[in-house]
Amino acid sequence: GQQLNQSPQSMFIQEGEDVSMNCTSSSIFNTWLWYKQDPGEGPVLLIALYKAGELTSNGRLTAQFGITRKDSFLNISASIPSDVGIYFCAGQLYAGGTSYGKLTFGQGTILTVHP
Amino acid sequence: SAVISQKPSRDICQRGTSLTIQCQVDSQVTMMFWYRQQPGQSLTLIATANQGSEATYESGFVIDKFPISRPNLTFSTLTVSNMSPEDSSIYLCSGGTGGLHTFGSGTRLTVV
Numbered sequence: 001g002q003q004l005n006q007s008p009q010s011m012f013i014q015e016g017e018d019v020s021m022n023c024t025s026s027s028i029f030n031t032w033l034w035y036k037q038d039p040g041e042g043p044v045l046l047i048a049l050y051k052a053g054e055l056t057s058n059g060r061l062t063a064q065f066g067i068t069r070k071d072s073f074l075n076i077s078a079s080i081p082s083d084v085g086i087y088f089c090a091g092q093l094y095a096g097g098t099s100y101g102k103l104t105f106g107q108g109t110i111l112t113v114h115p
Numbered sequence: 116s117a118v119i120s121q122k123p124s125r126d127i128c129q130r131g132t133s134l135t136i137q138c139q140v141d142s143q144v145t146m147m148f149w150y151r152q153q154p155g156q157s158l159t160l161i162a163t164a165n166q167g168s169e170a171t172y173e174s175g176f177v178i179d180k181f182p183i184s185r186p187n188l189t190f191s192t193l194t195v196s197n198m199s200p201e202d203s204s205i206y207l208c209s210g211g212t213g214g215l216h217t218f219g220s221g222t223r224l225t226v227v
Contacts, residue, residue, distance in 0.1 A: 103158075
């Protein structure tokens with residue numbers, strides 16, 4: 001089956017620093033999604049990407065859908081303590097209307113931000 | 116986006132027993148999913164809950180162990196049957212329409 005490789009596995013940074021994490025896949029996806037999970041909660045969607053090459057921002061977060069459709073990255077600028085959590089990438093083969101596919105998740109990146 | 120309520124939020128169960136987890140969505144969604152997640156690990160899809168028909172299970176998961184119901188477009192249940200300590204995990208449901216999935220807060224299950 002499809003596999004997503006997410007890196008790095010963990011990051012320890014100082015408040016104010018920028019963060020970058022990425023995912024690569026052995027096969028293509030139609031949609032790339034980035035989620036954040038806080039302890040005791042389910043993942044919350046941060047950014048959704050639908051087109052190869054698409055660059056999308058959500059506040060301090062920026063994500064890109066790779067040209068090959070097999071990779072994506074997420075950047076967080078000027079990190080703050082509340083950015084702490086686990087970040088997951090997810091790929092989806094279908095999107096739109098009532099026809100959409102299941103998600104394949106990366107292994108996650110654990111982010112720690114020191115004040 | 117849909118809001119998903121999941122219960123119980125946690126439970127401690129004796130081995131050999133079964134636990135049913137409920138997932139309620141505040142609006143109709145096309146499809147619902149059930150995942151398992153070990154603390155600090157990624158999410159593994161158990162099955163897709165199909166409304167009015169049998170769930171579609173992923174490799175390594177079977178209906179006898181994880182029976183799923185989905186009677187309508189806003190509700191689903193997952194039962195973890197004949198539990199063993201290896202079933203201790205976090206179980207999450209998600210729902211979505213148009214490709215965007217919202218997750219419940221999860222059920223933390225400990226089997227003793």
